[in-house]
Amino acid sequence: MSxxxxxxxxxxxxxxxxxxxxxxxxxxxxxxxxxxxxxxLVLVTTLDNPAFLSPQSLRDLLLGAAILVVLAVGQTVVIIxxxxxxxxxxxxxxxxxxxxxxxxxAPDTPTAVAVLVGIGMGAVCGVINGVLVAAAxxxxxxxxLGTLYAFRGIDHSWAQGRQINASxxxxxxxxxxxxxVLGIPVLAVIAVVVMTVVGFYLRSxxxxxxxxxxxxxxxxxxxxxxxxxRRVFTSFVICGALAGLAGVLYAARFGTIDATVxxxxxxxxxxxxxxxxxxxxxxxxxxxxxxxxxLLLTTxxxxxxxxxxxxxxxxxxxxxxxxxxxxxxxxxxxxxANRLRGRSSHGT
Amino acid sequence: MARDxxxxxxxxxxxxxxxxxxxxxxxxxxxVLLVVLAAVVVVAGVLVEGFASGRNLQFLLxxxxxxxxxxxxLTLIVITGxxxxxxxxxxxxxxxxxxxxxxxxxxxxxxxxxxxxxxAVLGAVNAVFVTRFALPSLAxxxxxxxxxxxxxxxxxxxxxxxxxxxLWTDAASSTVADGTLPWAAxxxxxxxxxxxxVLHATPFGRSLYAMGNNAEAATFAGIRVARAKFWLFxxxxxxxxxxxxxxxxxxxxxxADNAAGLxxxxxxxxxxxxxxIFGGRGTLLGVLLGLLLLGTVRNAxxxxxxxxxxxxxxxxxxxxxxxxxxxxxxISRTRLRRRPRHPA
Numbered sequence: 001m002s003x004x005x006x007x008x009x010x011x012x013x014x015x016x017x018x019x020x021x022x023x024x025x026x027x028x029x030x031x032x033x034x035x036x037x038x039x040x041l042v043l044v045t046t047l048d049n050p051a052f053l054s055p056q057s058l059r060d061l062l063l064g065a066a067i068l069v070v071l072a073v074g075q076t077v078v079i080i081x082x083x084x085x086x087x088x089x090x091x092x093x094x095x096x097x098x099x100x101x102x103x104x105x106a107p108d109t110p111t112a113v114a115v116l117v118g119i120g121m122g123a124v125c126g127v128i129n130g131v132l133v134a135a136a137x138x139x140x141x142x143x144x145l146g147t148l149y150a151f152r153g154i155d156h157s158w159a160q161g162r163q164i165n166a167s168x169x170x171x172x173x174x175x176x177x178x179x180x181v182l183g184i185p186v187l188a189v190i191a192v193v194v195m196t197v198v199g200f201y202l203r204s205x206x207x208x209x210x211x212x213x214x215x216x217x218x219x220x221x222x223x224x225x226x227x228x229x230r231r232v233f234t235s236f237v238i239c240g241a242l243a244g245l246a247g248v249l250y251a252a253r254f255g256t257i258d259a260t261v262x263x264x265x266x267x268x269x270x271x272x273x274x275x276x277x278x279x280x281x282x283x284x285x286x287x288x289x290x291x292x293x294x295l296l297l298t299t300x301x302x303x304x305x306x307x308x309x310x311x312x313x314x315x316x317x318x319x320x321x322x323x324x325x326x327x328x329x330x331x332x333x334x335x336x337a338n339r340l341r342g343r344s345s346h347g348t
Numbered sequence: 349m350a351r352d353x354x355x356x357x358x359x360x361x362x363x364x365x366x367x368x369x370x371x372x373x374x375x376x377x378x379x380v381l382l383v384v385l386a387a388v389v390v391v392a393g394v395l396v397e398g399f400a401s402g403r404n405l406q407f408l409l410x411x412x413x414x415x416x417x418x419x420x421x422l423t424l425i426v427i428t429g430x431x432x433x434x435x436x437x438x439x440x441x442x443x444x445x446x447x448x449x450x451x452x453x454x455x456x457x458x459x460x461x462x463x464x465x466x467x468a469v470l471g472a473v474n475a476v477f478v479t480r481f482a483l484p485s486l487a488x489x490x491x492x493x494x495x496x497x498x499x500x501x502x503x504x505x506x507x508x509x510x511x512x513x514x515l516w517t518d519a520a521s522s523t524v525a526d527g528t529l530p531w532a533a534x535x536x537x538x539x540x541x542x543x544x545x546v547l548h549a550t551p552f553g554r555s556l557y558a559m560g561n562n563a564e565a566a567t568f569a570g571i572r573v574a575r576a577k578f579w580l581f582x583x584x585x586x587x588x589x590x591x592x593x594x595x596x597x598x599x600x601x602x603x604a605d606n607a608a609g610l611x612x613x614x615x616x617x618x619x620x621x622x623x624x625i626f627g628g629r630g631t632l633l634g635v636l637l638g639l640l641l642l643g644t645v646r647n648a649x650x651x652x653x654x655x656x657x658x659x660x661x662x663x664x665x666x667x668x669x670x671x672x673x674x675x676x677x678x679i680s681r682t683r684l685r686r687r688p689r690h691p692a
Contacts, residue, residue, distance in 0.1 A: 136671075137675055138671045138672055139625045139671075142619050142625050142667065142668075143672075145612060145619075146616070146665070146671075147668065148612070149612075149616070149663045150664030150665055151664075152657075152660045152664075153657065153658050153659065153660030153661030153662070156657035157657075157658040157661065160655075263609075264608075267493065267494065270490055274490070280484050280486055312502045312604075313502055314498065315497055315501065316494070316498025316499045316501075316502055317498065319493070319495025320491075320495055321491075322491030323488065326484070326487045326488065326491065327477075327481060330481060330482070330483055
């Protein structure tokens, strides 16, 4: 109050700048943490068995992670807006079976058409979720738990216990799952493209930023004029479409499809996002983090095999990792809050 | 999660006391479930051959027991606004440990006590993360869901322990006076009464609703929120351990993958029973009716030769309808009521 009139202009700008720098550092710290964990894991495994870093082994690793990455990116969009989509595994299974059915009855279908049909089917599932969540205003956890059962049931009643094999599908389509571009698996390239596009959307588009606002405080977002229902609806359609894409990729990669495909994968997807620093109650996190999370979960699986550790440990390790990740997030958040509080008390 | 997305309360005129309205709404939901259940029983009894037999009733109840046991503490947890997704993994780990201890030669009486104790410890781990470190229970129990199931495999691998004494495995499906009522169902009913009394007739039970509606306000009202939640998670773990013992004996097989995925069925039953996922609303009677409804529909359709996996459509449809229909009714009623006042 008693400061000269010229002074106030400068400090807020400086504080603002240092705050954004600090937030930026925090962001770095979170993603950086997973990179370090991933690096350590790869280092330890490679020291034990240098073949772990061979091009073939790396390709397998990327191939294994690609489908999980696509799912985790879609899930991130939903979780950021303080919702959740548990039905992704069922959507993946349904679309994978539909793709197999389409290609085994009409083998002349171009691969691109099959991919588009799969994405479209997934998007329709997403529309169902989105309408129920946004229009009927029912919590996403309940709705997507219901559609998880419903989509899976439709899958089973359609398949009637049948199984589609790789020999039923055209070679050109299966090439999508095994082919490489400059030595990199096509599936991994698709996953990176998906991650980049969605990451750019969330970071640079107004409607993408609004998802973060909705996730931070839905009431405030609504009062500030954000069309909450429409944005949430869109996020479910994106997530559904990506789950559909993942279903097509699954069909191309494994070739063997029955009605149980993708059962239980929803928890792995949520785990990948949470490990990657996407807050389960919305408002923060990035698709890059979720991607790293998915990569880490996949790498743990192959590392245990290379290190000749009982593969039964894998799930236990993943569980421990989730707990460690949310614990770490909590610690960082508390520290950040304390530091910001300390700063503002200095300023006044 | 977004509390403001539930629009049911909008329909309540401000002058009316909320508790009365809520109570009558809950009574309505329980009544709806009861009517639907009765209708399903009548229709199935007439149309489905073999449904209305004592033997079928016995199997129906035996199937519902494991889910019902776990659903009891979970109901209380969801009413406080938390969730426990690790219940089925706790069951699996307890089952695996039970098999391993039995192989090690311990007397089965001791094994049962130890396994239920283990369940309580696993619940306490959840509780510490949720109450001491203030982490969201959804994320914590997804973590322990994976961790406990993983440990179950570490303990027992992919083998099965099946040589439990016949006396015990037979007891798991034996019935009262050799009739149709299984002893396991009697135990479940007794526990249900205990949980019902605690929830609906004690200050502790009322305080659970208070913290589910607004944890901060409950804290200021002198309710020890963290302590109550802590013990609820411990009880949830112990009861899951008990369910693990029952599951192992009923199927005479201790396996690491016992009851994998059951957590979703339990949560579905609790929500179908009218418990709000945001906490603060729901009755134990509603959950029991929801459980019976789900169990009866599945049982009747299975007898009618509908494949078990296809039944998932029914489970999912019931769950969605149970939350969407009341909400849509409430929203449209609010709109109708508001229109005359604010013509737009």
